[in-house]
Amino acid sequence: MNRSMMSRLTAAAVSVALLAAGLAGCGGSGDAETAEGEMIISVNNSEPQSPLVPSNTNEMGGGKVIRYLFEGLVSFDADGNQQLEVAKSITPNEDATQYTIEINEGWTFTNGEKVTASSFADAWSFAANVHNAQKQGSRMSVIQGYDELQDPSVAEDAKLSGLEVKDDYTLVVTLNQPDSVFPVQLAHQAFFPLPSAAYDDIDAFGHNPIGNGPYMLESWEPNKNIIVVPNPDYKGNRKVSNDGIEYRVYTDPEAAYADLSSGNLDVMDSVPASALETFQTGESIVAYSQPGSSYQGFIIPERLEHFGQDEEGQLRRQAISMAIDRDQIVSKIYHGTKTAAKDFTSPLVPEYTDDLPGVENLEHNAEKAKELWDKADAISPWSGEFKIAYNADGGHKDWVDAVCNQLKNTLGIDAAGDPYPTFSDIRERVTDRTITSAFRSGWQLDYPSAEDYLTPLYASASADGHGSNDGDYKSEEFDAALAAALSQTDEQARTEAFHKAEEILLQDLPSIPLWCDNVAAASAVGVQNVAFDYTNMPTYNTITK
Structure with missing residues (x-):
């Protein structure tokens, strides 16, 4: 492993240690229909298995989109260093069985609703309640009260007993057992907040999600594409450098690569096996390879x-x-x-x-x-x-x-x-x-x-x-x-x-x-500022052309 990569991992490890001590302070081609002059970045994707609900998505077709429609309490930058987002501080007790989370004021969902402690507590309880059958519900198993919510006879609106909303911007989380990695786990999309409107009809919400991330949904045409555009009210660390992302659905990676090579697709996060021997020397694309x-x-x-x-x-x-x-x-x-x-x-x-x-x-x-x-x-x-x-x-x-x-x-x-x-x-x-x-x-x-x-x-x-x-x-x-x-x-x-x-x-x-x-990806000639994070995914918000 090279020295720069090792330094990234060291930084990530230090981040975990600091948090334990307390933190403060797949389709077809065709361009998206956009107005003249707009910089929409087209990327490959597969059709999401389910509506775009963070706690009910455990595959990348939906996950790639959700990561940019929502923002959580914490995040990791491209190098794997943890940073605070909606959270102002995360403070554990002595044995890491309870965490007090202070939330920054001023965050809103794209419908104008404030992001508060309840936005997280209600979303986590919804994910944990067996009646909601959320694919990522087990992410809440560390929180006190999860086992009770797995009983089929539990009330459909029952909440996790380990969550206490002290006020609009303070959430106290009591765990079932010590968990020194809990502040790191909070970066997972299952811990993203939801607006109150989500619970009126969660399936309908998933088809037209309302988030608090760097982008917001513009359109979703099943088996064709999902288009997201910048959220002007976003308060987080992921600054947007383009006018939107088109997640284009492909059922054949060869077709995606052909579009990329001809300039009809901007970024492909993984080139097909048939191109691996030659993609780093091809003149019609820009290749990326890293651990x-x-x-x-x-x-x-x-x-x-x-x-x-x-x-x-x-x-x-x-x-x-x-x-x-x-x-x-x-x-x-x-x-x-x-x-x-x-x-x-x-x-x-x-x-x-x-x-x-x-x-x-x-x-x-x-x-x-x-x-x-x-x-x-x-x-x-x-x-x-x-x-x-x-x-x-x-x-x-x-x-x-x-x-x-x-x-x-x-x-x-x-x-x-x-x-x-x-x-x-x-x-x-x-x-x-x-x-x-x-x-x-x-x-x-x-x-x-x-x-x-x-x-x-x-x-x-x-x-x-x-x-x-x-x-x-x-x-x-x-x-x-x-x-x-x-x-x-x-x-x-x-x-x-x-x-x-x-x-x-x-x-x-x-x-x-x-x-x-390994990252074995490519972009079209003329596409700039393409970088990859610790998940192997492009940092879509930085890409320009």
């Missing part, structure tokens, strides 16, 4: 036959993982633009390490893989076909085919990809638990902490549709180890505790980590 944080892998649900949370299931997961030659795929297909997984996080978080006990389960070892598979067969003989489902509009076919070929050759099983036309198609099957095979999974970093990879993806509270634990992995041992890490206010002790939690994952393999995506 990234986006995790990629695939999940084998525990409900599938032969893959339960038992000895056979663990043996088969470990065998499959060892049968995969990640370095070969990264080299041959992706030309070094990805980093083979060594743990369940990424090199862009301070807690990353590549030498945890159990890392051998992520390393190619064909002989050991076959041995473990045979041991599993002795418990219960394998039959059938092993499939990996993926969305065909995301450029995943090449790696899925490569992985399946490696499984065939090493384990002697019938393995094949199972394509779904669009991301929304596969996400619906994953969300309602009707998918009957393994399936690709990806994770975009929300804030630079290992916790963001661990809690939402593997905690029991995030399973069963309450979060992003799509394989419904549940381990009391892992939950306890994660809780122990979050209770540590000392940075080094917290890092070591996170590593203990990851060691459990390396044995259980609730997902099969493959690699982290």
Whole structure:
């Protein structure tokens, strides 16, 4: 890792430590219809799975837009340094079980309503209440009263008991257990505020959201584009340098790249696999390549036959993982633009390490893989076909085919990809638990902490549709180890505790980590001020042309 990147991570780690001590003070082409002289930046996107409600969005088609329509209590800049936004200060008690949040006055939603402590408290309670079935509801599980709101008999308007609105600009948050990372977690979109109008009809609100971020919604034409324009009343740190963003929906990354190359698309956040070998030398585009944080892998649900949370299931997961030659795929297909997984996080978080006990389960070892598979067969003989489902509009076919070929050759099983036309198609099957095979999974970093990879993806509270634990992995041992890490206010002790939690994952393999995506992006010639943040995403507000 280069020195500048390391300094960024150090800054992020210092930010976490300071907060623990207390803070103060995918479609088609065609240009958007805009007035002459307006600088609208066109970018690639996929159709959002759901209406644009922050607590009900856990995929990037909607997430890319929501991040610019709303602003939270805190944010992270492009280098991963934390900064206050709506929050004036965030002060913990001695054991990090309670936080007093002072809110800046003067913030408003785009309908003129003031942003107050209740704007946050009501939104968090709405997200947590089981009747609202919010995909990111489990993000509230750390707050006192969450478990009570999971009872189906609870009142539809019941609130989190751990939230006390002291006055319009003071919110006291009491947690279920110590959580020294809570101020960092507040950067997640699930903690964004909502105006009171949202609760009249949350679905209608999601189609025409009213936010407090640097942009506001101009239009949304499903399966074509979403256009946002600057919010003149925005009070935060993300200054806008253009006249708007057109999030253009593409179902084929090759079509997006063709538009980019011909100057009909301004920015593409990830070039297709077919262009990775040549995109950095192409004269028709401007290429960007740097270390990234986006995790990629695939999940084998525990409900599938032969893959339960038992000895056979663990043996088969470990065998499959060892049968995969990640370095070969990264080299041959992706030309070094990805980093083979060594743990369940990424090199862009301070807690990353590549030498945890159990890392051998992520390393190619064909002989050991076959041995473990045979041991599993002795418990219960394998039959059938092993499939990996993926969305065909995301450029995943090449790696899925490569992985399946490696499984065939090493384990002697019938393995094949199972394509779904669009991301929304596969996400619906994953969300309602009707998918009957393994399936690709990806994770975009929300804030630079290992916790963001661990809690939402593997905690029991995030399973069963309450979060992003799509394989419904549940381990009391892992939950306890994660809780122990979050209770540590000392940075080094917290890092070591996170590593203990990851060691459990390396044995259980609730997902099969493959690699982290480096930034491999491009812009059209003439587009300027393109930068990428710690999430691998362009800083859309800075782009000009």
